[in-house]
Amino acid sequence: xxxxxxxxxxxxxxxxxxxxxxxxxxxxxxxxxxxxxxxxxxxxxxxxxxxxxxxxxxxxxxxxxxxxxxxxxxxxxxxxxxxxxxxxxxxxxxxxxxxxxxxxxxxxxxxxxxxxxxxxxxxxxxxxxxxxxxxxxxxxxxxxxxxxxxxxxxxxxxxxxxxxxxxxxxxxxxxxxxxxxxxxxxxxxxxxxxxxxxxxxxxxxxxxxxxxxxxxxxxxxxxxxxxxxxxxxxxxxxxxxxxxxxxxxxxxxxxxxxxxxxxxxxxxxxxxxxxxxxxxxxxxxxxxxxxxxxxxxxxxxxxxxxxxxxxxxxxxxxxxxxxxxxxxxxxxxxxxxxxxxxxxxxxxxxxxxxxxxxxxxxxxxxxxxxxxxxxxxxxxxxxxxxxxxxxxxxxxxxxx
Numbered sequence: 001x002x003x004x005x006x007x008x009x010x011x012x013x014x015x016x017x018x019x020x021x022x023x024x025x026x027x028x029x030x031x032x033x034x035x036x037x038x039x040x041x042x043x044x045x046x047x048x049x050x051x052x053x054x055x056x057x058x059x060x061x062x063x064x065x066x067x068x069x070x071x072x073x074x075x076x077x078x079x080x081x082x083x084x085x086x087x088x089x090x091x092x093x094x095x096x097x098x099x100x101x102x103x104x105x106x107x108x109x110x111x112x113x114x115x116x117x118x119x120x121x122x123x124x125x126x127x128x129x130x131x132x133x134x135x136x137x138x139x140x141x142x143x144x145x146x147x148x149x150x151x152x153x154x155x156x157x158x159x160x161x162x163x164x165x166x167x168x169x170x171x172x173x174x175x176x177x178x179x180x181x182x183x184x185x186x187x188x189x190x191x192x193x194x195x196x197x198x199x200x201x202x203x204x205x206x207x208x209x210x211x212x213x214x215x216x217x218x219x220x221x222x223x224x225x226x227x228x229x230x231x232x233x234x235x236x237x238x239x240x241x242x243x244x245x246x247x248x249x250x251x252x253x254x255x256x257x258x259x260x261x262x263x264x265x266x267x268x269x270x271x272x273x274x275x276x277x278x279x280x281x282x283x284x285x286x287x288x289x290x291x292x293x294x295x296x297x298x299x300x301x302x303x304x305x306x307x308x309x310x311x312x313x314x315x316x317x318x319x320x321x322x323x324x325x326x327x328x329x330x331x332x333x334x335x336x337x338x339x340x341x342x343x344x345x346x347x348x349x350x351x352x353x354x355x356x357x358x359x360x361x362x363x364x365x366x367x368x369x370x371x372x373x374x375x376x377x378x379x380x381x382x383x384x385x386x387x388x389x390x391x392x393x394x395x396x397x398x399x400x
Contacts, residue, residue: 002268004102005279006397009116009367010038010191011262014205014355017121022202023259026193028057028064028120031261032072038191039114039263040078048079049275051110053263054100055086056093056117058358061129064120088359090388091326092288093117094262095362095395099286101266111271116263117359126257126358133389144238144294146231148388149224149249151296152327154235156248159333163248166328167217169342170253170352173325177349178210185348185375189367207256207355222247223254238294253328258355262363281370284380284396285310291390297330299392300384301337307382307394315339318396319378322365324385325350334384348372361385366395373399 012031015023023031032055040047055069070084089096094117101113132139139145146154156166180186181204192203225247232245265277272279287306291299300323308315315338323331323345335345348368351361362385369381384394 004105004283006281007265007277009264011364012260013202014258014260015202016206017257021122024122028118032118033076035261035263036076050082050112053084053114054097056097056359059124059129064124092385092387092393093359102283105268112267116363118261119358120259121257146235150231152249152329153247156329157242157246166253167214169328171212171214173349173352174212177208177353180348208353217252220250220252223250249327255326255351255356258357260357260360262360279400281397281399284398286395288393293390296390297386300334300386303392303394318380318382320381321345322369322383325352330386
């Protein structure tokens with residue numbers, strides 16, 4: 001086994017995932033092309049040294065279909081010797097790409113791999129690829145599928161998280177993200193998106209609301225009551241201890257729908273030396289796990305525990321954590337389970353403020369974590385995401 005190192009990363013800003021969003025006019029392949037070209041230029045990278053590009057995409061159809069990774073390699077003007085593969089592990093896809101790249105490098109089969117993801121949620125709506133959980137009533141009943149918002153509300157009910165606590169967490173996400181943006185903490189990674197004429201489309205994340213407070217969020221109505229009329233009974237059959245589900249999540253304490261792309265350069269020591277690069281961190285461990293599919297969003301804890309065991313570490317050994325804010329209850333429960341102080345979790349805000357561009361989010365979180373470890377001169381970090389279908393993913397990194 002060889003060490004897998006992180007050499008660099010970059011990302012687009014996150015644009016509001018609606019037709020009026022600033023990145024709506026940019027096709028998904030244009031977003032990937034943008035970050036691939038930026039990664040090459042900022043590292044003076046001989047792309048012929050790259051073995052593969054692994055991209056996550058949760059809805060790989062239409063403009064995001066057809067193995068967008070390989071076509072983006074060609075569109076970006078990279079060496080035609082660079083292969084490309086697109087994969088989906090639902091919301092974990094961006095981090096799964098990094099972990100797959102690390103595994104390729106650790107095996108010795110490949111020396112430099114670009115990993116990341118893309119999702120244009122304004123152009124290719126979430127769920128438009130169908131699948132058994134969307135379309136097959138037999139499967140829905142057999143495995144106990146409920147929409148993720150119901151799962152999040154079930155977690156909040158079982159854990160006793162009040163609406164006020166969820167909203168306070170969400171407000172803090174916006175406040176932290178606003179402070180990070182104002183201080184330029186994201187600037188090192190951000191690549192402005194231009195259109196084909198060279199006109200700027202977006203240079204900064206678009207959905208941060210600095211004035212958000214628990215009081216303003218309190219005015220929002222819960223989002224999943226109507227869905228609950230159909231799906232609550234199914235969830236309660238598995239979790240009768242809840243007696244009823246209190247619907248406490250809404251648009252303001254759930255992740256935002258956005259567009260974006262991100263890439264991370266992963267490689268061996270020899271691969272980095274051949275490219276004239278110095279490693280910034282190494283991947284200590286990576287893990288995935290399955291979890292109960294109805295509550296669905298609790299896989300973060302066992303995935304983190306699995307990765308920590310691989311590394312011979314405890315949760316207390318990790319300096320900073322990025323726990324994807326799919327819904328406020330997810331990082332709150334994960335932090336409770338692992339005994340984490342929230343002062344070390346999502347210190348620059350999370351997906352509630354910044355948005356969750358599905359296939360790209362995990363790679364974005366890893367990059368944000370690495371930059372913040374460097375800024376604070378800390379050593380170890382962890383990234384984890386809950387995953388549709390009842391799964392979890394986690395990656396541990398250590399600065400060089």
